[in-house]
Amino acid sequence: MTTVSIIGNGNMGQAIGGVLADGGTSVHYVGREAGSIEGDLVVLAVPYPEVAGVIATHGAALAGKVVVDITNPLDFSTFDSLVVPADSSAAAEIAAALPDSNVLKAFNTNFAGTLAAKTVGGVPTTVLVAGDDAEAKQALAGVLEAGGLAVIDAGALSRARELESLGFLQLTLAVQERIGWTDGFAVATAA
Ligand SMILES: NC(=O)c1ccc[n+]([C@@H]2O[C@H](COP(=O)([O-])OP(=O)(O)OC[C@H]3O[C@@H](n4cnc5c(N)ncnc54)[C@H](OP(=O)(O)O)[C@@H]3O)[C@@H](O)[C@H]2O)c1
Secondary structure, three states: OOOEEEEEEHHHHHHHHHHHHHOOOOOEEEEEOOOOOOOOOEEEEOOOHHHHHHHHHHHHHHHEEEEEEEEOOOOOOOOEOOOOOOOOHHHHHHHHHHOEEEEOOOOOOOOOHHHHHHHHHHHHOEEEEEOHHHHHHHHHHHHHHHHOOEEEEOOOOHHHHHHHHHHHHHHHHHHOOOHHHHHHOOOOOOO
């Protein structure tokens, strides 16, 4: 059985863990207290400002593993910009800090409620996954599809910049109450 470690047990950690458990994946949560990283696949389900601390604590243990960045690195004081450079992304910054890990970007365009419900606006919830390693993307897609989500390979990790822009826009729409937290962007496909 595949084991996935999820660092952070909040809205997203629980929603992702629920999907994985539905698919028969063993889920192991890691909190703030020191703990081992059991999975070969590790989801960073913490706010972007916390990621540096997580890497300081667990960086060595993340070597050789697939690390999934789900963050939307917004400036939450203004809701008007990202805190990463315009020609970079949170995922690129994390990949640079974890040169021995295989970093993927995923989930940042899915609100937690749409992962838990597995549907958004009447269509299946689709997770867009960007990364440079096809095998790593396939490993994540496999456990998510087993749990009932649709998955699309969004391309190289350089696409994280576009995914983060999409996540940023979606967040501003929800904060301004133009959409709800169980709404959001969906991928409509002909069956
Ligand atoms: N919510 C969404 O719909 C959504 C959608 C897309 C992407 N995201 C992204 O997903 C990430 C998590 O968001 P969320 O909504 O799940 O936030 P959340 O509900 O606030 O949960 C964050 C969790 O991270 C834990 N945490 C913080 N620092 C930690 C550390 N150093 N080590 C271990 N655990 C730590 C928190 O623990 P404590 O309770 O101890 O603080 C909490 O359990 C964020 O980067 C966000 O941008 C969220």
